[in-house]
Structure formats: C-alpha cells, structure tokens
Amino acid sequence: MKTAQEILNHILNPYNNKLQEKRCLKKIIALMPRKYNKYITSCLLKGDILYINVSHPALRQEIFYNKNIIFSIIKSFHSANQCLNINPKKIVTMYKYKKIPKPPKETKFFLKEAGDFEIKAKKKDLKKKFEEIKNLINSKSF
Template identity: 65%
Template structure:
C-alpha cells in the first residue's frame, strides 16, 4: 500500500514545475524590502519576462527604477542553488487598480438564557437527552 506522500507526489507530478515556479516567485517577494512587499499583488513569469503587479501607481515606477535589486535577489538565489528556472531578461511592472476592501457587515446576535431553548426533537430518546442537557445547564448556571 502506498503512503500518503507517494500518492500526493503522484497526483502533483504534472504540476510540479508550476508549483516550484510559484514557490520561487513567493520567495522573491519575501526577500524584497517591506515597503515594496506589501504593495505587490501578483508576480508572474512568462518567457524571459518577470511581470510584477502593484496596487499603488507610485510604487510601479519605483520598482521599475530599482529592478537591479530584483536581479540581484535572483542572482543570490541562483548562487544558493535554488530557483534556477527563473532567469528574467526584463522586468515589467504594472499598476492594477483595486478598490479598497469593504468593511465587514455588522453581525447581530442575541443572548438568551441558557435554559430557554426549545426542544424540537421528535424522537423520544433524543428528546430525553436534550432534557438532561437542559437540566445540567440550569444546574451549572446557578
């Protein structure tokens, strides 16, 4: 019988190159300075071009000017022996507007007394169990 690790490796084998590419792109984002990292929304690699999408238009130009930083990060990753499949010749930054997130809806809930719940079970055994739980809750609240 196969182990879980063997089964997962067999299922994910066709997608291994895409998964490793995605992991490498995540590592590049993690190694970037904090003020760049929080505005990067997406990073993709096609051909010899690294595409970076940001959520602020000023940062688009700033990353474009500091693209040598990204090239040096990739070079240090290559010297460490990881992410050899990423070797961009060019970096393209793009600004994509995304509206600010909406505040969460207000959730209202009402607190009832513990012993005030209705038992709607039709089965007498289940109804008896709920009655026992109700009595236990009444005793613990006093």
Template identity: 80%
Template sequence: MKKAKDILKHLFNPFNDKLQEKRCLKKIIALMPRKYNKYITSYSLKGEILYINVSHPALRQEIFYNKNIIFSIIKTLHKANQCNSINPKKIVTFYKYQKPLAPPKEIKFYIKEAGKFEIKTKKENLRKKFEEIKNLINSKPG
C-alpha cells in the same frame, strides 16, 4: 498499500512546476525591501517576463528603475541552488487602479403575515389545495 506521501506526489506531479514557480516568486518578493513588497499586489511569470502589479503608480516607476535588486535576488537564489527554473530576462511593472470596496448596503426584510398570501394559479385543483393551506394557517393560534 501506498503511502500518503506517494499518493500526494502522484496527485501534485502535473502541477509541481507551477507550484514550485509560485513558491519561488513568493520568496523573491519576500526578500525585496519592505518598502517595495508591502505594495506589491500580484506577480506572475510568463515565459521570460516577470510581471509585477503594484498598488501605487510611483512605486511602479521605482521598482522599474531599481529592477537590478530583483535580478540580484534571483542570482543569489541561483547560487544557493534554489529557483533555478526562474530566470526572467525582463521585468514589467504595472499599476492598475482599483476602486476601494464599497461597504455593503443595508438589507431590509419585509415580513408578511403567514396567512395573507395571494393565490395566482389558474388550475382549479391547485387553487383548492392552496385555499386549504391558507385556512389551516389562519385557523392556528399564534
């Protein structure tokens, strides 16, 4: 019988590169200065370009001008033999306005009495069955 570790390794093997890439990107963002990383909403690596989405347009420019911080973090990780697969040549920051979520609207429920419903069927045998059900509901107390 195979061990659980071997089974998980086999299952995640096709996705291992992407998982490792996401872990490394998360580590890079976490090592950035706090004033930057708390406004970063998403990040991805496509080819040799690192895309960073921020929640404020001024921060977009600031990260773009101080992108050497990100490159120095990546170099430091490479020296420690970590995240060697990530080697972006270019960093692109972008800002996309997102409307704040609207509060949910109040949901109103309209409750009809159980025995008062319309029978809209055209088939006579179904109409008789519905009439029986309606009479049973109306005959019960409560």
C-alpha cells in the same frame, strides 16, 4: 499498497514545476525591501518576462527603476543553487486601478402589526383555526 507520499507525488507531479516557480516568486517578494513587498499583489513569470502587479502607481515606477534589486535577489538564489528555473531577462511592473466597493444602500421596510392579517382559507375548520391564532396574537402584548 502505495504510501501517502507516493500518492501525493503522483498527483502533484504534473504541477511540480509551477508550484516550485510560485514558491520561488514568493521568496523573491519576501526578500525585497519592506516598502516594496507591502504593495506587491502578485508576481507571474511568462517565458523570460517577470510581471509584478502592484497596488500603487508610484510604486510601479519605483520598482521599475530599481529592478536591479530583484535581479540581485535572483542571482543570490542561483548562487545557492535554488530557483534555477527562474531566469527573467525583463521585468514589467503593472498597476490596475480597483474601485473601492461602496456599502450597500439602506433598504427601508415597514412592518405590519402581527395580528392584522386577512384570512383567506375556504374550509371552515382552517378558517376557525386561523381566527383562534389571530385572537391569540391580538390578546398578547409584545
């Protein structure tokens, strides 16, 4: 019988490289200066290009001009024998404008009185029961 660790290794083995890459990218973002990592929404590595999505257009330019910070963080990881699979040659920063969602419009509706309804039953027994219900509702004040 397989242990739980063997089963997890078997399931996650095809995705291990991608998971390791995502962990390393999160570490890189965490080690960046606070004014940068606060506005970074995501990172993606495709081939030799590191794509960084930011939530502010001014920060896009600032990260692009100070990309040597990212390269130095990656170099420090490599010297510690970590994140060796991440070796970007180029860094691209992107900003995409997202509209702030508007609150839903106010819907107006009108309430009818509870005891004011039409009885459409055709059977006498049902019609009698509905009339009793209607009388009970009208007799109680809410």
